[in-house]
Amino acid sequence: QVQLTESGGGLVQPGGSLRLSCAASGGTFTSYTMGWFRQAPGKDREFVAAIRRSGGNTATHYSDSVRGRFTIYRDSSQGTVYVQMNSLKPEDTAVYYCVLDGSRLIVSRLWNIENYDYRGQGTQVTVSS
Numbered sequence: 001q002v003q004l005t006e007s008g009g010g011l012v013q014p015g016g017s018l019r020l021s022c023a024a025s026g027g028t029f030t031s032y033t034m035g036w037f038r039q040a041p042g043k044d045r046e047f048v049a050a051i052r053r054s055g056g057n058t059a060t061h062y063s064d065s066v067r068g069r070f071t072i073y074r075d076s077s078q079g080t081v082y083v084q085m086n087s088l089k090p091e092d093t094a095v096y097y098c099v100l101d102g103s104r105l106i107v108s109r110l111w112n113i114e115n116y117d118y119r120g121q122g123t124q125v126t127v128s129s
Contacts, residue, residue, distance in 0.1 A: 002027040009123030022098030033105040038094035054104035095122040
């Protein structure tokens, strides 16, 4: 049974940084898509970032709202995916969910959380002074 465990959320001031972690256990994937979605109160869930890997090819993708501020990467030795979040804004406040699919999803399928096989419980990020 694959499980995703997120950590690293918390309270940070505007302009600050946080790094979220997502540890995957219970499975081994040679091809995968891992990423993050977020949901703010009263808003729809939205795609944040994803990393896709198959064979020797790795690609990263970001929403327009976080591109240039967030960086997603994976530690293959630990099966953990991270998102480094810099220059945080109050509008980044949300519950962040880690997701995993055991295949290299095509780009058009990245934006919908329902296309991923697994998701974590979420971790709260609050950006406020």
